[in-house]
Amino acid sequence: MDEMKMSRHLREAYAPEDLPRLVEFVNAAYRGESSKAGRAWTTEADLLDGQRVDLQALQELLPKDGRSTILLFEQGHELLACVNLRRLDNDMAYLGMLTVSPHHQNSGLGRELLDRAEAWCRDQWGTRGMEMTVIQLRQELIQWYQRRGYHPSGEMRPFPYGNSRFGLPRRSDLKFIVLQKIWTRS
Numbered sequence: 001m002d003e004m005k006m007s008r009h010l011r012e013a014y015a016p017e018d019l020p021r022l023v024e025f026v027n028a029a030y031r032g033e034s035s036k037a038g039r040a041w042t043t044e045a046d047l048l049d050g051q052r053v054d055l056q057a058l059q060e061l062l063p064k065d066g067r068s069t070i071l072l073f074e075q076g077h078e079l080l081a082c083v084n085l086r087r088l089d090n091d092m093a094y095l096g097m098l099t100v101s102p103h104h105q106n107s108g109l110g111r112e113l114l115d116r117a118e119a120w121c122r123d124q125w126g127t128r129g130m131e132m133t134v135i136q137l138r139q140e141l142i143q144w145y146q147r148r149g150y151h152p153s154g155e156m157r158p159f160p161y162g163n164s165r166f167g168l169p170r171r172s173d174l175k176f177i178v179l180q181k182i183w184t185r186s
Contacts, residue, residue, distance in 0.1 A: 008080065010116055013070040019058045022070065025079050026053045029099045031167065043102075047135060047174065048167035053097065057165060061086070061097075070097075071120065073113050080104050081113045085121055088131070092180075093121040095132045114148060122183065129183060133157055133176035142177065150179040 013022065030044045030052040044052070061068050061084050073081040081104070084097040095117060100110045121127045131153065134142050142152075159174035160166045 007075050008073060009075075010071055010073050010113075013062065013072050013082070016059075018070075018072065019055055019062075021079060022058055022072075022082060023053060023055050025082065025101070026097060026099050027051050029102055044135070044138075044167070047137060047171060048169055050164060050168040052167060054165060069120075071113075071117060073109065073116075081109050083113055083117045085117055087121075087125050087127065090126070091128045093125060093127045093130050095130050098132075110144075111148065118181070118183070129181055131178055131180045133178055135159070136175050136177045137171075137173075142179065145179050148181070150181045153178040153180045 013019070031048060031050065058070070061070060066087075068084065068086040070082055070084050072079060079101070081100040082097065083095060083099070086094040086096070088094050095114075098110065098114065098117075100113070118130060121130060130150075132145070132150070134145065136142075136156070155178040157176040157178060159169065159176060161169060161172075161174075
């Protein structure tokens with residue numbers, strides 16, 4: 001096993017100490033020039049300007065009821081990746097904000113974090129599946145998730161136009177496709 005994998009660890013984010021670092025990390029990975037340092041299909045910079053997330057939004061993702069968490073994938077003190085998980089009901093969880101540092105993309109880290117996020121939801125919440133939303137124009141990203149067992153549910157959701165908290169759209173045809181993966185409980 002290579003040295004980088006051995007020193008990686010997964011932990012839950014603990015507000016408020018982790019949140020300012022997460023805001024910077026997520027925004028740099030999704031938007032602007034820094035996001036283009038990774039693979040072309042992992043950035044939203046051609047579709048959206050502005051922020052991907054802010055401090056208030058992250059605080060709202062960490063309610064005290066145990067129905068949502070942000071997992072951090074770190075190596076030492078370096079943040080490599082993160083993901084938000086939210087329990088929707090007894091059977092399903094929602095996966096959002098899967099973020100891999102542009103400098104660590106194409107290393108299998110995203111796949112590993114996705115696998116560990118699914119296992120976390122099964123082990124912690126006993127869910128039988130996961131859903132997510134992806135901007136429908138991000139076909140390479142949708143295909144990446146499909147190769148990992150996620151499939152379109154048939155549902156589309158509107159993009160929150162007019163709410164700069166989610167970014168500034170560069171196009172007028174954005175909407176979300178809902179992807180789902182169902183597993184059996186062990």
